[in-house]
Amino acid sequence: MSAETQSHLPKVLVVVQNPQHQEFFEATLSPYFSLSLYRDIDQAMEESAGNPGQVLIIDQNGRRDRNCERFLEHSERLKENGPGLIATAGKDILFDIRKEDLKVPSLFLNWPLAAKPLLDGISQIIGKKAEFVWRELPEKIGKPLTLTVEEYQGISDAIASGEPIDCNAAADSCGPLMDAVGNGGHHDLLKAVQSHHNYTYVHSMRVATLLTLFGHGLGMKGDDLLVLSTGGLIHDVGKLVTPEQILDKPGKLTEEEWPVMRDHVTRSSQLLGDATDVTKGALIIAGQHHEKIDGSGYPKGLKGAELNELARMSVIVDIFGALTDARSYKPPFPQEKAFGILESMQTQIDQNLLKVFRAIFEPGSEIESKVA
Ligand SMILES: [Fe+2]
Ligand SMILES: [Fe+2]
Numbered sequence: 019m020s021a022e023t024q025s026h027l028p029k030v031l032v033v034v035q036n037p038q039h040q041e042f043f044e045a046t047l048s049p050y051f052s053l054s055l056y057r058d059i060d061q062a063m064e065e066s067a068g069n070p071g072q073v074l075i076i077d078q079n080g081r082r083d084r085n086c087e088r089f090l091e092h093s094e095r096l097k098e099n100g101p102g103l104i105a106t107a108g109k110d111i112l113f114d115i116r117k118e119d120l121k122v123p124s125l126f127l128n129w130p131l132a133a134k135p136l137l138d139g140i141s142q143i144i145g146k147k148a149e150f151v152w153r154e155l156p157e158k159i160g161k162p163l164t165l166t167v168e169e170y171q172g173i174s175d176a177i178a179s180g181e182p183i184d185c186n187a188a189a190d191s192c193g194p195l196m197d198a199v200g201n202g203g204h205h206d207l208l209k210a211v212q213s214h215h216n217y218t219y220v221h222s223m224r225v226a227t228l229l230t231l232f233g234h235g236l237g238m239k240g241d242d243l244l245v246l247s248t249g250g251l252i253h254d255v256g257k258l259v260t261p262e263q264i265l266d267k268p269g270k271l272t273e274e275e276w277p278v279m280r281d282h283v284t285r286s287s288q289l290l291g292d293a294t295d296v297t298k299g300a301l302i303i304a305g306q307h308h309e310k311i312d313g314s315g316y317p318k319g320l321k322g323a324e325l326n327e328l329a330r331m332s333v334i335v336d337i338f339g340a341l342t343d344a345r346s347y348k349p350p351f352p353q354e355k356a357f358g359i360l361e362s363m364q365t366q367i368d369q370n371l372l373k374v375f376r377a378i379f380e381p382g383s384e385i386e387s388k389v390a
Contacts, residue, residue, distance in 0.1 A: 025052060025349075026344045026348075026349035026350065027050065027051050027052040027344075027346060028050075028051050028052065028071075028072045028073075028140075028144055028215065029051065029052045029054070029066075029069065029071035029072055030047055030051040030052070030053055030054075030071060030072060030073045030074075030075065030140060031054050031055075031056065031062045031066055031070070031071045031073070031074045031075070031101060032047070032053065032054070032055050032056070032074075032075045032077070033056050033057070033058060033059050033062050033074070033075065033076045033077065033085050034055060034056075034057075034075070034077040035057060035077070035079050036077060036079065039077050039106075039129070040055060040077075042131065043055070043075065043077070046133045046136060046137070047136075047137075047140075049268035049269075049346060050137065050266075050268060050346045051140070054066065054071070058085055058088075059074075059076065059084075059085040059086075059088045059089050059092065060088060062074065063092045070096060070099065070100050070101050071101045072101055072102065072140075072143070072144045072147060073101050073102050073103075073104060073140050073143050073144065074089065074100075074101040074102070074103055074104070075103075075104045075105075075106060076089060076103065076104075076105045076106070077106045077107075078105055078106060078107035078108075078111060078113065078114070080111070081111055081112070081114070082114060083107075083114060086105055086113065086114055086115040087114065087115065089103060089115070090115060090119055090120070093120060093121055093122050094121065097121060097122075098121075098122070098147070098150055098151070100122055101122065102122045102123040102124060102125075102143035102144070102146065102147055103120060103122060103123075103124040103125070103143075104124070104125045104126075104127060104136070104139055104140065104143065105124070105125075105126050105127070106126075106127045106128070106129060106131060107126070107127075107128055107129070108128070108129050109128050109129055109130070111128075113126050122147075123142070123143045123146040123147060124143075125139040125142070125143065127139065134262075140215070141215040141216065144213075144214070144215035145167075145214050145215050145216055147213075148213040148214040148215070149163075149164065149167060149214070151210075151213065152164050152167075152210065155206075155210065158194070158197065158198050158201060158203055159198060159203055159206045159207060159210060161194045161198075162192075162194040162195035162197075162198050162203075162207060163207065163210055163211060163223070165191040165194060165195075166191050166192070166195060166219075166223050166226070166251060167214065167216075167219060167223075168191070169187060169188055169190075169191035169251070170216070170218075170219040170222065170223075170251070172184070172187065173188065173252065173255060173258070174258050177255065177258050177259065177289060182292045182293045182294065183252065183255060183289055183290060183292070183293045183296075184293070184295070185248065185252065185290070185293045185295045185296040185297070185300065186295045188248050188251055188252050189244055189247075189248040191251070192226060192230075192244060192247035192248050192251060193244075195207070195223075195226060195227065195230065195247050195251075196230055196243055196244065196247050199227060199230040199231050199234065199247075199385075200234065201388055202385055202386070202387075202388025202389040203389075204227050204228075204230075204231050204385070204389075205389060207223075207227045208224055208227055208228070208342075211223045211224060211227075212224075212343065212344065212350075217265075217266065217345070218254055218257045218258060218265070220343065221254065221339060221340065221343060222250065222251050222252070222253065222254050223250075223251065224339040224342075224343060225250040225251075225253060225254075225332075225335055225336055225339045226246075226247050226248070226249075226250030226251040227250070228250070228335040228338060228339050229246040229247065229249065229250040229303070229331060229332065229335050230243055230246050230247045230250070231378055231385065232246070232331050232334075232335060232374075232375050232378070233246040233331075234378070234384075234385055235374050235375065235377065235378040235383075235385070236331075236374060242299075245297050245299035245300060245303075245328075246299075246303075246328075246331075248297070248300050249297070249299055249300035249302070249303030249304065249328070249332070250303065250332075250335070252286075252290060252296075252300060252304060253286065253300075253303045253304045253307055253332065253336070254282060254286060254304075255285075255286050255289050255290065255304070256281070256282035256283060256284065256285030256286030256287070256288075256289060256304075257282045257285075257286075259282075259285050259289075260278065260279065260281070260282050260285070261278065264278050264279055265279070266346070268346040268347050269347060270347075280308070280316050280317065281317075283304070283305060283307070283308055283316065283317050284317050286304040286305065287301065287304055287305040290304050299328055302326065302328045302329055302332075303328055303329070303332045305317075306318075306320065306325060306328075306329035306332065306333075307329070307332035307333055307335075307336045308333065308336070309321075309325055309329055309333065310333065310363075310365075310366035310367070311325055311330065311365070311366060311367070311368060312365040312366050314365075314366060315333070315366070327371070330367075330368040330371050331371060331375075333366075333367065334360060334367055334368070334371060334372055334375055335375070337356075337359075337360060337363075337367075338356050338357075338360060338375070341355070341356035341359060342356050353379060357372075357376055360372055
């Protein structure tokens with residue numbers, strides 16, 4: 019029915035016959051996902067063989083819908099390599115498939131369907147699928163991912179219920195991450211984490227990994243490295259209270275939206291300031307990772323000697339991490355392109371520190387030589 023769109027986006031298949039429903043799925047999902055539409059499940063599975071996507075939506079057409087029954091057979095064959103299921107049906111229609119029979123993450127939704135529960139449901143299913151795959155990875159890579167995603171969920175829950183963030187627990191979750199980076203596991207971590215769909219977690223985990231790597235490059239050890247890992251993981255917690263329509267906006271932010279987005283830094287500082295166990299270093303990383311040495315950054319416009327090494331490292335890593343990651347509006351940039359952009363920011367970024375960071379990725383560097 020429609021060609022796939024951008025390949026860097028997670029793939030979502032939709033089996034739908036109702037024209038209004040099809041229109042809703044297209045309008046809601048196409049900004050965020052590579053969307054493929056089909057009339058029946060067999061066509062969907064046949065045409066997507068080899069890359070069956072992350073999530074399959076079956077819009078149930080009437081009380082007895084063979085598409086859901088057929089999905090059971092397909093998912094039995096594909097197992098964890100198959101897509102998770104979202105089944106949608108009319109208000110009074112019972113689903114003719116039982117969740118217990120499915121071996122993949124699933125969600126049932128009734129019409130009338132709103133965009134948010136659908137988008138949230140897709141995110142949850144992609145996240146669950148990623149976490150399942152992580153549990154099957156070698157422990158040195160799987161454990162840091164599993165522990166940090168659990169910790170990030172704990173931080174989200176604490177913020178939602180108005181409790182202080184447990185920074186010691188965040189630091190504990192970073193131990194295996196430090197070990198993995200010390201053993202050359204950074205490439206695997208940076209790649210594997212991208213299969214999750216909680217963007218703030220993904221970005222934070224990537225910043226934690228890159229900051230730890232940067233610390234290694236500068237010869238840091240022990241507690242100094244732990245400050246970098248933990249600070250990276252919690253540096254953007256303020257984004258957990260940023261309105262989703264701004265945080266996840268697929269296009270450019272408006273003039274009115276930018277201040278709300280930038281406010282995440284102040285909110286991070288407040289949230290972490292309420293914790294009794296936050297380190298000074300982590301507070302600096304959270305509060306100053308958008309400051310630039312020429313004073314053009316935010317929130318305070320600090321400049322020059324007002325920004326210490328931690329602040330200067332964190333801005334490099336924050337930008338590098340964002341550039342080399344996929345967002346709904348852009349594919350991940352290759353490392354070389356990201357370094358080129360950072361090098362063009364002559365007056366904003368500490369170019370000497372940038373050289374150290376870049377050298378870590380050179381084939382002969384100490385840490386790159388540990389990569390199997
Ligand atoms: Fe930030
Ligand atoms: Fe960030």
